[in-house]
Amino acid sequence: MAHPGTAHKYTKGLIAFEHASPPSSTSPQPHIILWIGGLTDGLLTVPYPSLIASSLPLTWSLAEVLLTSSYSGWGTGSLARDATELGECVAHFKKLRPGKKIVLMGHSTGCQDIMEYLLGKGNEAREKVDGIILQGGVSDREAWEDYYKEGERRKQLDDAIAMARELVDKGKGEEVLSPESNPVIKDMGGPLNAYRAYSLLAKGGDDDYFSSDLSDQHFRNTFGRIPDTTTVMFLLGAEDPYVPASIDRAALLERWTRIIREGGGVVNSITGGVVPGAHHNLDGDPEEVVQDLVGRVVGFVFALGLEMTWNI
Structure with missing residues (x-):
């Protein structure tokens, strides 16, 4: 199946594939979601980003970001390298579309990449983003x-x-x-x-951002440091097989949300939360489950475009 769009070469050897906007689009420089996949993912390996791209308001588009860690590169990579490359991608679109909003959407380890981008070494020099969506941000360790x-x-x-x-x-x-x-x-x-x-x-490994057994103080040094200029939304599948059954998913998201807000950050908990019936990347899930997730993402960027605050 052909996927029309634009390949942006944002640094040597790496591209971001921007899905084509609908023919009726009147915004030549839309706001953009930069989608980052998980371990073994690459361009078009997860189905739902294409559906999000085709459902977005005409003032928004979505691009899937290829990293050196994509496909089989993850096993010899690091979040630090991913964050550096993601920084180059964000800088590319900031230059290409001055004044437009940028949202980072991570799936699985893409969520860890986003956390590293915001909080890891060198984050002060990286471009700010307007929002982050953490879909399937699970603990590999757990x-x-x-x-x-x-x-x-x-x-x-x-x-x-x-x-x-x-x-x-x-x-x-x-x-x-x-x-x-x-x-x-x-x-x-x-x-x-x-x-x-x-x-x-390992507990405390560089990828260990989302483990439920980490202390509130630990999370205050991660989630609690997310700036108030970056709105956060969590999306976690109710049927995600990588979350142990002993973990209360809703309670875990509420805990992270509380800590972000205590640190002065902003969380969209209206459209965010546990997605009923959803597995890890929603591949093979019923259409109504996938459309639920798509609708949540569309609602998030729509509110962001109106500069609404969802910290309630």
Whole structure:
């Protein structure tokens, strides 16, 4: 199937694919959502961004961002590198469309990328964005702990973390791990280096932004630092298989929302929240579930365009 649009080369070797606007569009320079996928994702690998693009108001468009970490590149990458490249992409569109709004929408690890963009090292020098949408922002660590939670399997997980940490501590974080070294490493896929394995699996690893067992004080140093100029919306599938059944999804989103607001930030909790019937990336979900998510995103940018505040 053909997908008409524009490929923006925002830095050497990387593009952002902007879905074509409807023929009746009268806005030659629309506001834009920059969509960032998760581990193994690339251009057009997740279906719902195309549906969002075709449903947006004529004053908005959506572009899917290709990173070095896309497809199989995730296992030897880092959130820091992703945030740097995302910064180049945002700067490209800021220059191309001065005065227009920019929203970052992450799916899965794309959510961690957004958090790193806003809060990680060097964030002060990066361009500000008007909003962020965190869809399927789950904890890789808790997902793997849930999958490898008992007996010999839990020992395999602990051994994988210890092996990765030992290499990182020896300055060998870039060393690619053998899939035969541990069943967890084999299940994760690859190529996968020690640094990224530790980052994804260990408590306090660089990817560990969304774990439910982190303290409020920890979250005050992450969510609590999101600036009040960037409106936040959470979207988490009620049937997301990567969230352990023991976790109350609505309560977790309410906790993050409270901490953001205590820090002076703004959260859209009217259209945001737990999406009934939704799985991780909604692929294969019923049309009404997908349209629910699409409608929430459209409502978010519509309100942002009217400069409405949803901090209620």
